[in-house]
Amino acid sequence: MALGIGCTARPGNSRNNKTGSWRVFYPTMDTEKCTKCGTCQLICPEGCINQNSDKTYSIDLDFCKGCGMCAEECPDKAKAITMKMEEK
Amino acid sequence: MVDRTIENFDCGHRACGGCGASSAVRMILKGAGKNVIVVNATGCLEVFSTPYPETAWKTPWIHSLFENSSAVASGIEASLKKQGRLEKEKVLVFGGDGATVDIGTQCISGAFERGHDFTYVCYDNEAYMNTGIQRSGSTPYDADTTTSPAGVCSTGNKLPKKDFPQIIVAHGSPYVATATMAYPMDLMKKVETAMKTKGPCYIQVHTPCCTGWGYDGAKTMEIGRMAVECGLWVNYEIIDGKLTTVKKVKRVPVDDYLMAQKRFRHLFKPVRNDAEIAKIQAIADKNAEKYGIDIE
Numbered sequence: 001m002a003l004g005i006g007c008t009a010r011p012g013n014s015r016n017n018k019t020g021s022w023r024v025f026y027p028t029m030d031t032e033k034c035t036k037c038g039t040c041q042l043i044c045p046e047g048c049i050n051q052n053s054d055k056t057y058s059i060d061l062d063f064c065k066g067c068g069m070c071a072e073e074c075p076d077k078a079k080a081i082t083m084k085m086e087e088k
Numbered sequence: 089m090v091d092r093t094i095e096n097f098d099c100g101h102r103a104c105g106g107c108g109a110s111s112a113v114r115m116i117l118k119g120a121g122k123n124v125i126v127v128n129a130t131g132c133l134e135v136f137s138t139p140y141p142e143t144a145w146k147t148p149w150i151h152s153l154f155e156n157s158s159a160v161a162s163g164i165e166a167s168l169k170k171q172g173r174l175e176k177e178k179v180l181v182f183g184g185d186g187a188t189v190d191i192g193t194q195c196i197s198g199a200f201e202r203g204h205d206f207t208y209v210c211y212d213n214e215a216y217m218n219t220g221i222q223r224s225g226s227t228p229y230d231a232d233t234t235t236s237p238a239g240v241c242s243t244g245n246k247l248p249k250k251d252f253p254q255i256i257v258a259h260g261s262p263y264v265a266t267a268t269m270a271y272p273m274d275l276m277k278k279v280e281t282a283m284k285t286k287g288p289c290y291i292q293v294h295t296p297c298c299t300g301w302g303y304d305g306a307k308t309m310e311i312g313r314m315a316v317e318c319g320l321w322v323n324y325e326i327i328d329g330k331l332t333t334v335k336k337v338k339r340v341p342v343d344d345y346l347m348a349q350k351r352f353r354h355l356f357k358p359v360r361n362d363a364e365i366a367k368i369q370a371i372a373d374k375n376a377e378k379y380g381i382d383i384e
Contacts, residue, residue: 016100045105068106
């Protein structure tokens with residue numbers, strides 16, 4: 001049975017669906033340039049950017065759809081994220 | 089203080105890459121705090137976040153129909169009140185602009201009249217994006233949608249955008265605000281204020297839609313900022329019927345904002361339609377005068 005009692009689903013079980021396969025461009029993070037402002041983490045429509053224990057950010061490519069919002073909004077003085085063409 | 093570590097909206101949902109609504113919802117849930125019950129009207133958000141049998145939500149979430157989200161929220165609020173849980177738990181309603189300004193208006197009106205303690209967030213992407221970009225009451229003047237197509241005899245949507253926040257103000261709501269996902273801190277602060285305010289509160293959030301408006305998904309934040317900078321969207325707070333804060337800007341002409349989107353491209357091709365663009369500029373000027381957004 002797909003749903004639980006009372007038509008409920010387990011919280012956050014959409015993680016089964018790896019949306020990373022939609023991607024055409026993928027983001028790369030340059031941790032040297034990153035100023036750790038957290039803008040990318042805040043605005044990512046996916047919520048697939050996570051903070052590491054050393055305060056840097058990493059992008060979960062299992063779910064990133066490659067929209068490029070993070071690269072666009074990364075502050076001008078940092079520009080730590082660049083988009084590259086996916087090779088499949 | 090807004091707790092930015094709260095993540096109640098998980099990965100794996102089916103929103104378009106660069107979706108303004110999903111980004112806004114993540115920010116709103118950060119502002120809303122930990123103990124929140126979400127009621128969702130039918131719309132893009134409901135469809136992409138809960139494809140059978142999955143859910144992207146990590147907080148109690150209910151969906152019933154297109155029109156009755158505020159009635160469902162009223163029931164939940166009444167039950168929480170009876171159980172004495174309303175101090176700790178809050179009710180938050182999400183509705184698209186179609187569910188808010190067109191289909192759900194009578195239930196919203198009823199809930200605001202009865203004065204239930206909940207917060208209604210309308211994410212305004214200015215058309216019915218879920219079913220394929222049909223015009224809604226919130227679609228701006230001259231926008232090209234599938235039910236108001238631009239062509240030889242038409243320049244798109246002929247009707248003005250409905251001023252829904254003012255209708256809610258007329259209901260005597262203690263807190264009405266407009267925000268945009270292009271200014272995350274402002275949005276999160278407004279949601280936090282609304283959740284703390286007793287009584288029915290309303291926030292209308294401008295969420296650009298890359299598919300429906302026709303622009304590159306990476307530009308979502310930029311389009312949101314452009315709307316504010318040209319005066320076609322105004323960020324304000326109305327507390328107890330009085331306009332308290334307004335986002336002031338150095339206003340620019342509406343041309344850049346219109347040119348960046350496919351839904352307005354008929355105004356520039358094959359030749360610039362000066363008469364129609366002047367009408368849209370007049371809407372921005374009227375907004376500026378009404379809310380005093382110009383920096384002197």
